[in-house]
Amino acid sequence: MMTEKPWFERQLKFGYEPELLPYFLVRLEGTPVRIKTMVQSLNEQQLSHKPNGxxxxxxxxxxxxxxxxxxxxxxxxxxxxxxxxxxxxxxPQNYNPWPLKEVIALFQQNREKNLKKYQSLSVDDLRQASLHPRLKVLMTPVDLAWFDAEHDDHHLVKIKTILQSVTT
Structure with a gap:
């Protein structure tokens, strides 16, 4: 069985150039579609199952x-x-009582808002950096897009693990 590295233990690197943003945006764009594909055949009990709390x-x-x-x-x-x-x-919200469609719609709405914002930025905007309060590193919008794409993948793995446990 594969092991997963906890999110807060990951060593993350930053300093990505603006020319890499399109690659990160494609990943961010694809997450809602990937989630829909993964969960479309699950019932409410499976979608709300909390493994080990x-x-x-x-x-x-x-x-x-x-x-x-x-x-x-x-x-x-x-x-x-x-x-x-x-x-x-x-x-913290309890999303379990929500219909799946509404949870996904909220995610998609917030994601589309971010994608539009990223796409509107100039190269100078993409070079603006601020200190991330937890990581203590300078982060640009490009770094943030990469960070969020990595974070998406982390949660896609979590979803897949739950999916496997409720369908076997």
Whole structure:
């Protein structure tokens, strides 16, 4: 069985050039589609199953929507030349009672808003950097796009693991 490295233990590298942004945006664009494909045949019980008290599939998707809302604010902070980004503060939601369509719609809406914002940025905008409060590294919008794409993949793995446990 493969092991997973916990998100907060990962060693992340930053300093990506603006020319790499299109590659990161394609990954970000694809996550909602990948999620829909993964979960389309699951029932409510499977979607809300919390293995060992951890997040359910719906909660993972809802979390990605929340992260996108924070990313949107962080892009604005970078453009305003904030020396330090505001910390990521989440107000935990229980997404399990929500219909799957609504959780995915929230995620898609937040994601599309970010993608439009990224696509509107100039090369100078993409070079604006602010200090990430937890990681203590300078981060540009390009780095943030990469970071969020990596974070998406982390949660896609979590969703796949839950999916495998509820369908076998």
């Amino acid at each position: 951890k997040w359910s599939i719906k909660e993972n998707i809802g979390h990605l929507a929340e992260v996108d809302a924070i990313a949107n604010k962080r892009i604005d902070e970078m453009l305003a030349q904030a020396p330090v980004l505001a910390p990521a503060v989440f107000e």
